[in-house]
Amino acid sequence: MYIVDVIPFSSGMKKETLSYFTAKEVSPGDLVLVPLRSKKIPALVVESRSARDAKTSLRQSAYGMRKISEVKTEHFFLPPFISAAEKSAKYFASGTGAVIETLVPKAVLLGAIAGTVSLPKREKQKEGKKIHGHFEAYAFQTSLKDRLAAYKGLVREEFAKNHSVLLLTPIADDISYIISSLNKGIEEHIYALHGGLTQKKLLEVWQGAAKDTHPVLIVGGSASLSVPREDIGTIIVEKENSWTYKKEHRPFVDVRTFALHFADALQARVIFAATVLSVETLHKRESGDISDFVPPIFHILSPADTAIIDMRGTHSPLQLTPETFTVISDELKTSIEEVRRENQHIFLYAARRGLYPMTICGDCGTVVLCSRCAAPLVLHKEAQEKKAAERVFLCHKCNELNMVTDRCAHCHSWRLAPLGVGTERVEEEVRRLFPTIKITRVDKDKTKTRKDVEKAVAAFLDSPGSVLVGTEVALSALKKKIAVTSAVSIDPLLALPSFRISERAFHILISLREKANKKCIIQTRMPALPLFQYVRHGNITEFYKEEISSRRALRYPPCTTLIKLTTSGTKERIEKEATLIKKHLHGYDMLMFPAFISKVRGKYVMHAVLKLKQGEWPDEKLHKLLGELPPSIAVNVDPEHLL
Numbered sequence: 001m002y003i004v005d006v007i008p009f010s011s012g013m014k015k016e017t018l019s020y021f022t023a024k025e026v027s028p029g030d031l032v033l034v035p036l037r038s039k040k041i042p043a044l045v046v047e048s049r050s051a052r053d054a055k056t057s058l059r060q061s062a063y064g065m066r067k068i069s070e071v072k073t074e075h076f077f078l079p080p081f082i083s084a085a086e087k088s089a090k091y092f093a094s095g096t097g098a099v100i101e102t103l104v105p106k107a108v109l110l111g112a113i114a115g116t117v118s119l120p121k122r123e124k125q126k127e128g129k130k131i132h133g134h135f136e137a138y139a140f141q142t143s144l145k146d147r148l149a150a151y152k153g154l155v156r157e158e159f160a161k162n163h164s165v166l167l168l169t170p171i172a173d174d175i176s177y178i179i180s181s182l183n184k185g186i187e188e189h190i191y192a193l194h195g196g197l198t199q200k201k202l203l204e205v206w207q208g209a210a211k212d213t214h215p216v217l218i219v220g221g222s223a224s225l226s227v228p229r230e231d232i233g234t235i236i237v238e239k240e241n242s243w244t245y246k247k248e249h250r251p252f253v254d255v256r257t258f259a260l261h262f263a264d265a266l267q268a269r270v271i272f273a274a275t276v277l278s279v280e281t282l283h284k285r286e287s288g289d290i291s292d293f294v295p296p297i298f299h300i301l302s303p304a305d306t307a308i309i310d311m312r313g314t315h316s317p318l319q320l321t322p323e324t325f326t327v328i329s330d331e332l333k334t335s336i337e338e339v340r341r342e343n344q345h346i347f348l349y350a351a352r353r354g355l356y357p358m359t360i361c362g363d364c365g366t367v368v369l370c371s372r373c374a375a376p377l378v379l380h381k382e383a384q385e386k387k388a389a390e391r392v393f394l395c396h397k398c399n400e401l402n403m404v405t406d407r408c409a410h411c412h413s414w415r416l417a418p419l420g421v422g423t424e425r426v427e428e429e430v431r432r433l434f435p436t437i438k439i440t441r442v443d444k445d446k447t448k449t450r451k452d453v454e455k456a457v458a459a460f461l462d463s464p465g466s467v468l469v470g471t472e473v474a475l476s477a478l479k480k481k482i483a484v485t486s487a488v489s490i491d492p493l494l495a496l497p498s499f500r501i502s503e504r505a506f507h508i509l510i511s512l513r514e515k516a517n518k519k520c521i522i523q524t525r526m527p528a529l530p531l532f533q534y535v536r537h538g539n540i541t542e543f544y545k546e547e548i549s550s551r552r553a554l555r556y557p558p559c560t561t562l563i564k565l566t567t568s569g570t571k572e573r574i575e576k577e578a579t580l581i582k583k584h585l586h587g588y589d590m591l592m593f594p595a596f597i598s599k600v601r602g603k604y605v606m607h608a609v610l611k612l613k614q615g616e617w618p619d620e621k622l623h624k625l626l627g628e629l630p631p632s633i634a635v636n637v638d639p640e641h642l643l
Contacts, residue, residue: 001051002026004068006043007097008036009109016095017046022068031076031112033069040069042113044077044100073112076119078228080265087261090618093563093626093635094251102253104226107199108206117203119228120211135264139285140273141296141540143514147238147273148181150294154234155182155217159189163233163268164215166224168259170242172196172450173477175219178238186217193220193227196450222255225262235263235270241278241507243500243640252636275300276510279503279551282544283558300538304485304516307331308536310527327421327429327488332521335484336430336467340437343464344483348430349475349512350423351493370400421489427469438463442470442477453477475511485512486521494526497596498641499556502531506543509535557638561617563610564639566595567632574606577633581608585625596643609642 004026005017020034030045077100085103089096101109111117140147151167158165169175172194183190191209193202202223209218209227218224222245225235237245237259245255256272263270271293272281284290309329328336332348339346392401407413423443430439440460447453457477460468468474487509494505513520513535522532534543552559567577578592588610595605612619617637626635 002048003051003065004032004045005047006032006034006045006068007095007100008034008041008043009097009101010036010041016089016097018043019065020068021051021065022071024068024071026068026071027075028079029075029077029082030071031073032071033113035066035069042072042109044082044097046082046096072115073117073119076112076228077226078230080262081226081228083265084258084261087265088253088258089251090623091257092251092253092637093618093623094253098251099253099258100226102247102251103222103255103258105202105206105223107202108223108226111203117207119207120213133267135267136269137260137263137290138269138271138293139277139281139290139296140271140293141275141277141282141298142294143275143297143300148178151178151236152182154236155186158233159186159215161233162215162231164229164231165217165234165236166227166232167217167219167236167238168221168224168255169219169238170221170244171239171476172221173454174238177479178219182217182219189214190217190219191227193218193224195221195223222258225255225258232266233268235259235268237270237272239274240272240281241274241276241503243504246638246640250634252634252639254638257638275514276507276540279500279544279547280558283548286548298539298541300510300514300540302513302516302520302538304513304518304520306513306520306522306536308527308532309521309523310525311523312525312527327425328433329521329523332486332488332523333433335486335519335521336434336437339467339484340434340465342483344518345461345464345466345468346484346486347468347470347474347478347482347512347515348426348486348488349508350421350426350469350471350489351491352422352471352489421492423469423471426488430467430469434467438466440466440468442468442474444471444473447473472508475508475515478515481515481517483516483518484521485516485519486523487512488523490522491525494529494531496641496643498643499551499554500641502550503547506531506535510538513538555611558614560614561612561637562639562642563612563617563626564636564642565608565610565629566605566634566636568600568603568605569632571604574604577630578606578608581629581633584629585610585622588622607642 002022002025004020004022006020007017018034018036026032026045026048028046028048032043032045033040034043082096082100085096085099088094089099092099108117140150142150155165167178169178175192175194179190179192189212191205191212193205193209197205206223206227209216210229215231216229218227237256240256247253247255259270272290273293277285277296281290285292285296309331311326311329313326336346338344423441424445427439427441430437440456440463442453442456447456453473454477457468457474460466461480468478490505490509493508494501498504509522509532512522522535524532530546531543533539534546548559551557556562565581567574567581569577582590582592585608589612590608590610592606592608595607598605610622629635
């Protein structure tokens with residue numbers, strides 16, 4: 001008889017592990033079914049010991065121990081994967097089961113429970129077994145072209161050692177491009193694993209990657225980390241500066257952190273790579289926590305002439321109207337004309353979709369907000385549902401559709417002025433100036449799926465003398481260099497009160513500059529910002545110096561650790577939970593405030609933020625206190641923003 005500790009895959013679990021008994025010997029990493037309340041749920045075995053050795057603890061137990069229902073899959077998870085999940089769970093104040101459930105595709109987990117997922121027979125991994133040799137963490141800052149060239153050599157080097165490689169990418173559109181750059185000679189041993197696959201195809205790829213007896217290259221998202229291969233020698237975190245690596249929902253795990261713990265447990269190396277590394281990674285490099293894979297490039301050269309265009313004009317913000325608000329500068333107008341005449345291509349970036357990101361009262365300055373979410377309503381030319389209204393207000397937070405209002409809700413003024421520039425507005429203006437030019441728009445309104453985006457961008461590239469208008473979705477999908485790129489509207493992004501917003505804008509603008517062969521035009525009403533000069537000259541060093549200095553002064557990551565607590569509901573409920581948080585976490589440096597969008601789908605949202613000094617987290621006492629909070633209070637360690 002054996003006593004087994006398991007981690008149930010149940011989001012409602014407060015305890016990390018539960019204990020059961022079984023007559024069959026099981027090992028850590030096995031997947032089992034256990035009775036919990038009135039259901040049978042999957043659980044991961046983390047420890048098994050003889051019942052004879054556990055007699056004392058059994059006698060002292062206040063609860064009767066239940067029997068494991070069924071052993072479904074032996075050695076389903078590797079010990080290093082479990083170890084990384086446990087460390088990540090501790091860091092992100094979550095449960096190990098929740099972390100694993102986030103990283104393992106649902107289709108795979110359900111297949112394992114149903115018995116349709118099979119894995120190769122493996123010997124039990126010995127304690128301290130080394131694959132690569134020892135843990136190493138590297139920073140790799142250079143152009144995408146140079147990174148891909150390095151990856152090609154690295155993969156072949158690892159294959160020669162009988163090691164496999166995981167290459168993580170946050171953008172599914174990048175997978176086919178990366179594979180086409182690396183696949184020569186190893187086509188049969190490359191596996192693409194991402195959320196765009198059907199369940200059947202995902203299972204096929206996942207099992208193929210797990211069973212292949214030859215070393216493999218797995219390219220994909222976070223699900224790639226769950227493939228149980230003991231021979232992983234290198235994990236590459238491509239475009240590690242992407243905010244999408246941080247999960248937006250519980251358990252709020254950061255895939256980059258998990259990859260670091262996973263590589264450590266595997267005794268392998270991990271490489272954090274990007275054209276411009278995140279401020280956090282650059283700080284780790286500066287502090288000596290990670291090494292350079294190759295000497296980094298801190299000055300990005302470009303054949304494109306980068307122009308910063310002042311768009312302020314002579315009107316004050318409250319005097320601006322659709323007639324006086326300039327969308328296309330004379331410089332950009334000239335470039336569009338040249339592109340058309342020379343049969344080249346131009347990409348026009350806007351930070352927001354829609355016609356106008358904001359509508360403001362010209363008398364009192366009140367912004368038109370969504371009644372359900374209190375988010376600024378965005379003016380669109382047509383509704384997503386294709387309703388009859390020509391122009392509508394759409395909330396980008398809750399997708400609530402509102403009819404266009406004529407008067408200010410605050411002062412009843414008729415002087416409502418739509419401000420800002422969205423993708424629809426850019427398309428409208430280009431079409432007015434150049435009625436015959438072909439325009440392709442790529443945003444969440446126009447292109448719903450990844451295939452729609454790929455198709456639209458391909459159609460644009462196949463049409464010489466055409467214009468592409470889009471958001472970041474279009475920017476990431478545009479793989480080829482073109483003649484001209486332009487940030488028609490970057491200011492709405494910079495207006496967001498987020499401590500990472502300058503960094504995000506810098507990455508976007510550098511990417512725009514990189515994709516231009518001839519000219520990159522940045523339009524702004526804040527031309528004095530040093531950010532634009534750093535972009536103009538491709539100066540990563542000076543940008544980082546200013547950014548890290550600002551964050552150090554304001555006590556933001558990576559100079560501190562932030563823990564964001566979020567509660568939502570009625571005013572009475574959030575007031576009650578705010579009082580509970582204050583009392584429960586008394587003595588900690590904490591700030592409480594309404595969310596930037598203080599009302600979402602009819603519920604009020606409140607944040608509390610703890611600021612900890614470097615090295616103070618994880619803290620056992622604080623970890624325990626956070627675990628004692630009601631489940632209705634979400635705990636987010638290292639949040640991407642405080643909005």
